Amino acid sequence: MPAPAAALPLPLSSQQTLGHPARTVTISARAEGSQVVLSATLGRHTDEATISAAGVQDIVIERAEVAPGHHIAVVRGTGETSFAALVAIRRGAPHILWSSRTDLHGDPGERSAGVLLIDDRTGDGRPDVIVGVRREGAGICGQTETILFPRAYDPRGGQLRPVVLRRLSDGEELEVTATRESPGPTGPPLVRALLPGGASSSSGLAEEDPSATAPPRALFDSDPATFWAEGRGGPGAQEFVTARWNTRFPIRAFAVVLSPSNDLAARLGRPRTFWLIGESGARLRVRVPDDALAQPGARYWVVPPEPLPWRCVTLVLDEAYAPDGTAAAAVHTGIAELEAYTDLDWGGGVEALVQVLVEGGSDGDEAARLLGPLGAPAVSALDAAWERLGEQGRRRAVRVFSRASESGAEEGIGALERAAADPAEPVRVAAVRALGSLGPAAAEVLGRLVAQP
Structure with a gap:
């Protein structure tokens, strides 16, 4: 874990021993108007980053050992706003690999913030350095913070690389098998109270594009020809979409259209297993026993043992049926519709x-x-x-x-x-x-x- 460090006022200059073999890097920070200018210098090499973070007053610099004898530095600024930055040595030169404002900012309902976590995600007793983004509305139900577009520091190459985080913690879950046989309803739900919230990613959009986590409206438009597809690729493991349940009636059943009724269906991955999660109680782990490609536009029904009093619903992908003739790197797993049914749909x-x-x-x-x-x-x-x-x-x-x-x-x-x-x-x-x-x-x-x- 990072070594404790005292807060220092701006401007500052601090020497930190980083990298492997260890070298002394001078980390400096100063305020320029509504921005903080951060620099890292080693010999004749200097890297600099400018961060929009007005009112920052104090800086904390912490070292963390990410491999035997290999240290990186985390710089955090606090005040009216806050920021974080990651400093490391790569090929003998200092690099500010990542920096971001870390307090929520932007338009209400669409605010975002950078995230820098130091935690042992591999179980080797040493911290993993994870950076990413959190955005309002784009989180898993019941979680206070969900990291989007996560990347981890790789000590071997001195770079940040995309990583698949285990988003779901240990907890109670119930196994449910999706079936084509309806538990009663014969059409769409009487009350369409699932409202799109956000997504972890979307196919074809870069993570810097705010639309990548925008409400996945295609899942709730009653059109089986439209669909949402995750942006990571392959089975899309741990990618998710979240919706709000806008009625007091408990959810008695879900229907999921897993394969859209259009020509793109054969190129998409189709979920084999996924989770349905609310803000409380046990989550549902859903198994799809057959490839939905054979039933484009068809509903697969998920019936929990008891009606669910959820006000929030997240669908998290796990395994998928892969499309034939499509390179693994080009596969994206998609879903056409997610519907929720109440007692009102049973007559x-x-x-x-x-x-x-x-x-x-x-x-x-x-x-x-x-x-x-x-x-x-x-x-x-x-x-x-x-x-x-x-x-x-x-x-x-x-x-x-x-x-x-x-x-x-x-x-x-x-x-x-x-x-x-x-x-x-x-x-x-x-x-x-x-x-x-x-x-x-x-x-x-x-x-x-x-x-x-």
Whole structure:
């Protein structure tokens, strides 16, 4: 592990014994406006890095032995912002192999930060130096920090090389076999509440491209011809995608389309084993007994022993069926769709949501949100239950009618017209406002309402 070191104020100059055989390197740091300029000098050789890190006040330099007699230096700056850098000797010259700001920065929801870890990942008693990136939304459920694009320092060549980290710690997991036989549902889920979060990588994008970890929307677009493919290559072991589960209903089953219904399917790796992970409880290790290439666009069902109360879902790749005739280096493993099903998909789903509105209470807002995208069936069910709805339930129903109308359900405008004649003034006002927001589509109805005495 790194030798303890005291914090020093900027500017500073410190001599460190690095490399093998050992040589003395002078590491200097100074502030220039909103940047920190870091340099490493050995004889006539100097390497320099400029880091955007305003307000850095203190610097800590630590040495770590990464092989017998072979040391590197880690430079960390703290203050209003923070940074880290890795200094090593390669071919007799000092090199700042990596440097990055290490506090989250950028636009809210898309902030990122560099990560430098020193930890024994090989079990040889000596630290491994790992660098990478962490990004908001692009992490494994339940983990406080997930490293993306990891690279490890290789003492033999004095360079950083890509490395596959074991992202999952020891923990309880349940073995589940994916099957083509549905546990009940015959189509897509009634409520599409899986919302894309982020991905560890994406095929065809460099790690410096923010799009590489962008929400993998193709997995949740209801189109089996589109797909997400990891960017590392091969089976994509330990690469992942994460989604948010945006409803209170527990997940009763998953459906995964493992082979897209397009001409690219034969060139992609198809998952053989993978994990499904939530923010708590046991993870599911899923085995796919046959190559999904024979069933392009088909759903494979994953049914946990008990419904899952997760609010976050991560799919982590493990092993894959390799495509024929494609060089291993050119293979990327992909998935076309990930869907989650609730009790609502085992019959009576719309009626169950309407009943929540009838009963009232705090769950009614969510029921209304889920009913809105369902269109005409939701409008008809609420129309039939109108007399059983309380005032709060009718106001929530107006929101459903409005959303259905915006999506093209003509029945919604008729339901809003009837709601505009409700005995309760708050319901009437809500209905008229909803009609006014629909523009020309509701002009005739609004005209009739205005003409009424």
